[in-house]
Amino acid sequence: MTDTQISAPGAGIGRSGRVALAMRGMHHRLGPVLAVVAALIALWYLAAIPMNAQNSLMLAEREGIVLTPATASERRNMSGFALTLAEPSQAVARAFAQDRPRLPSPHQVLAELWDSTVNQNVTSKRSLVRHAGITLAPTLLGFVIGSLAGIALAVGIVHSRLMDLSVMPWAIASQTIPILAIAPMIIVVLNSIGVQGVLPKAIISAYLSFFPVTVGMVKGLRAPSPSDLDLMRTWNASATRTLLSLRLPTSLPYLFTSLKIAVAAALVGAIVGEFPTGAVSGLGARLLAGSYYGQTVQIWSALFGAAIVAAALVAAIGLAQRVTLKRMGLS
Template structure:
């Protein structure tokens, strides 16, 4: 209960700020809707409305702003209850197999997310093991891994899709590669940190026992690295979801969370855009929670959890 109260207070404050932001953001459209309904508003002329900011219009017509700001069909900033209603309609009221179901689109995006996460995680772990055990890889591979993250994913995603499409590779794999590109780096960095976590005294003890590199890795370095690995996997799984969504954008996809964002952008459906964003956030939270559950079970069985 003590933990829930601060969280609820922060959520309530954010929702209140969100509602407050809707007033100036939607004030101009509220004025137009009121005029069409025959309500007299100030400022009266279109030129005056163009010269006034959203906040000024909201103060000039507080009743109009409050009445129309939270019920527009295509608002600049949807109100929280509008996004919640859209989420309920697209998640609960629609069948999972329906193209209008957000669950259907989330499932389409989830497939490349998980495949890209698996590829990126395995690649990151392999690179980390090589970097820790090879001075040459440490000096050569690690700088390139860092440099790879300076390239904007929005710039490289179309290139990956076009190149793979030219050799006949379409569908799931190109989006998975983009997800793997975003997810391998945090796993690499976290695993390197974890594999190097054992102190010199522990390593000297393993040498005293004449332990091989493999035995030292399995008995000392790997168990010590698990907390670092799981922390990195939580970041990587969220990054993989972002990569899958971005991979859907250049192809003009008609299925997936990226497709919902594109469709909402094309037709000015801001409520649909916000509901898709919240849907992606919910999926990411569920994936991170799954990794956290696996972490808790694994560390507890190994005697590393408190």
């Protein structure tokens, strides 16, 4: 047997054997993840019981269901489910089947997600897909603006000692300002000069997304070893040539990692930017409408919708990362 035969992975295994090995490896990878998800869902269901106890008691009294004896303190707290309803099984069922629960159960949120995505026309005002698309426009625009600004700022910081000492501290300090405080100011100022629509929300998204890109790119541009930089000096390479031929290729892994954080932050910025504008469309408007009318299931479905959009954006950047680094031979 040659060295090639020894080192070749799966050389003596047939197609069915390779499929079995792949499935086994997938099982080992997904097993812990599924276990954690199952534990979180179980805790969610358990937490919904005491959180919705008061509403269940009120609904039971309205329907004339017999209550078991309880002390005055228990009635004030309204937290003992087994002590308030004659049948504990009814108490649990009512906790998971309320129209406006304090904490919706997982199946209620999934049902609302299905109804607002699959069962609704995309052009409908109740379609979560439509709201997500409206929020996605300023998210992507702000992400592009913030990423370009972050890359440009990082290049300046790496090549200028003055910018490193003066600009970088201000970039760090800018992130200490709560976005909920600065978002209304941006909206009001831009509205006063006639700038409305997507751009104000995109600027808020850019404000949140530029910092991760700046920090990641500074780290990436400074990643080349001193010997590599000395070699470029030996070749009499200019700063621009060193940037294009050495620093930028080396910084790509750092850049893509920063972009994943930045795109998620841009989505948060777009959602927050919808709050002070009184928007009637978008994920932020969906959250506001749910809070106004006490539709907690709608609020949670919008939150999960935002999480799904963010996961899709991060996955798209991850795919671009794998393709880019593979073509450059860096993966």
